[in-house]
Amino acid sequence: MEKAIYHNIYDNLRKEILSEKYKKGEKIQSERKLMEKYGVSRTTIRQALFYLQQDGYIYKIQGKGNFVSSKLINQNLNKFYSFSNEVNKAGKTPTSVLISYKMQDCDSRLSEIFGINEGSKLYNIKRLRLIDGSPAMLEETFIPEYRFKNFPVDDLNNIQMYEIFKEKYNVSFSSAQERFKPIKAETKEDIKHLNIKKNDIVIEIVRKTYELNKVIEYTISHVKNDVFSYTVNLNL
Amino acid sequence: MEKAIYHNIYDNLRKEILSEKYKKGEKIQSERKLMEKYGVSRTTIRQALFYLQQDGYIYKIQGKGNFVSSKLINQNLNKFYSFSNEVNKAGKTPTSVLISYKMQDCDSRLSEIFGINEGSKLYNIKRLRLIDGSPAMLEETFIPEYRFKNFPVDDLNNIQMYEIFKEKYNVSFSSAQERFKPIKAETKEDIKHLNIKKNDIVIEIVRKTYELNKVIEYTISHVKNDVFSYTVNLNL
DNA sequence: AAGTGGTCTAGACCACCCC
DNA sequence: GGGTGGTCTAGACCACTTT
Missing domain, CATH: 1.10.10.10 (Winged helix-like DNA-binding domain superfamily/Winged helix DNA-binding domain)
Incomplete structure (x- = not known):
């Protein structure tokens, strides 16, 4: 439509x-x-x-x-998710390995996030991001099929996802929201791909990307703690 | 109205x-x-x-x-700004000293933030927050006069500001947005009241509180670095 | 008084979901 | 087909700002 x-x-x-x-x-x-x-x-x-x-x-x-507005910064928008840009800026080489992708049904949690019905189709894309060949973060991305029909998953090795959003689907990014917190590594996938031990600390970054009022991308990233470190202390 | x-x-x-x-x-x-x-x-x-x-x-x-929604957390709302609660939880005693308050005109920056005309009246309230008698943070709060007529500034020594918002002005908090980053202490006020040296690192927390679509409170806090510490590293 | 954004009405048609 | 939310119309009055 x-x-x-x-x-x-x-x-x-x-x-x-x-x-x-x-x-x-x-x-x-x-x-x-x-x-x-x-x-x-x-x-x-x-x-x-x-x-x-x-x-x-x-x-x-x-x-x-x-x-x-006098401040048209678009502050956070490129902070974490333009992984490639950040790494390039640091003079290192970012690469990306597609671990798996599938079409899956929307469960109740995802239904609420995307505002679509349970059972609706979603792409689930898992990628390992590397810096100079070393594993740095594991990303799991959900995008709804209704908005991204025939998503060219195979192109992800060559083109950034946000380029595809823009070029093929004419997405006008409105805003993104990110939350991050330290967690203990538990899943086999984290341990295997990031090459860490169970209960090692990783940083979980949860990102929702909005197009006007709708979430069109939901990504959970687990970042190795020696790549990205974050601390908050309230020393009371 | x-x-x-x-x-x-x-x-x-x-x-x-x-x-x-x-x-x-x-x-x-x-x-x-x-x-x-x-x-x-x-x-x-x-x-x-x-x-x-x-x-x-x-x-x-x-x-x-x-x-x-299945998650009615109201997550951030009480994270930093309920300073008193946080400190109480840690078994310490929070106090607050009113440093100054005045009615001031809205400049262009504040006009944009609050969505009101330049020259509109704002309350400007500066408070020093202490933990067990030691200076911890310096807060500068702006609230618009049109929403908070006859704000009882003198009560601030006894009652929390958000209690006044709720009781006297019937504010239904909708959301708050906070940004924080480390900066170098520069103003004489910071140095004097927080008892630090010029160029010492303090954490600046900027908070906007919304009532529906309107900003009704804007606060800039400077927190002593040994009270609140925050670090982000991208070790690329 | 004229212009602007803020709120509100009564009604219409569309897209999607479920029966 | 009937119910639901999503979009849109044409018009009205209010509150605030500017002339």
Whole structure:
């Protein structure tokens, strides 16, 4: 099915903002002007603007207008998940090995995360990420079939997943949320592929990637503790 | 001005969910049923439901319904900002000293954060937090006057700020966002009150508290590094 | 007074789920 | 086919800002 109208308007305005057609802090066209321009009702315009606000592209002031945010950093978006970029920057070579992939049914937990029905199809992709040939992290990614039909899993050895999202599926990333915490390695897969012992500490990173209001990617990564270390102490 | 209708419906449904009138994973009344129940249009119901989803209370599945989330943790909400609770749990005594407070005008940065006009009034409250009498962190809090008229600053020595929010202003917390990073101590205030040297490392925690879609509290805390320590290394 | 965003209505059609 | 959420319309009134 086609993208919703408000989604296209979101994409359009987002491009205009990123192309710096508008300066930071500048007022964009009023909602009533945008109604005319796109020939839609105000509700539709406001829905697009709402998501632009949520994703940090604009802020609103009642009685004045909608303004371009002065900080268009897209902060976290490239922090951990562009593994390849990070490693490249460090002058090392990132590689990736496809361990397994399958189509699976949505269980209740995944149903809640993606907001789709139990039993819906999901791709489950497991990959080992290496740095200069040494295992660094094990990633398990879930993406819904309804959004990524015929996902070219085989290309993953050559192309970054986010490139595929962008090129083949025209995904406009809106935001990503990451949580991470240290856990004890337990699964055989972790122990085998990361070459560690049972109960060694690994860092679990859980990432949800959103397209507007919907989760379109859910990934759990286990990172070797000597690659990524994280500590919080409350020394009370 | 009165709370919007959708805001009241949000509060109401939220209470029902938290009181476990609905079980986790259970379907709540359909949108059309809720229309009748509250005597409002579907748009209004959907606006309330939208924020409930955003704040993690429900999830939606098209064609099926709206369901109560199985994880009602409210995770981060009490992590750092309930300083008093944390310290109490550790068997130590938290105290708080009011350093200064004033009414100030909104500059462009704060205008963007709160989504209100430049020149609008804000309370600026600076407090020193101590553990067993030792300085631990310095907090600068901004809250907008339009939402917190006649804020009883003097009570802060006896009552927690979030208690005042709840009791006097009927705030229903929706969510909070926190970012933290290590910085070098530079301001005279930090150095003086935290009893540290210039360029010592402190942890800066920036918190935005949201009520539905609006920021209603913005706080910058500087924490002594021996109280709170945080490290991230990417050893590439 | 005019313009802007915020809220709300009453109704419509679509896409998806379940029977 | 009937129920559910998702999108969209055309219009209204309110609250706030600016002229």
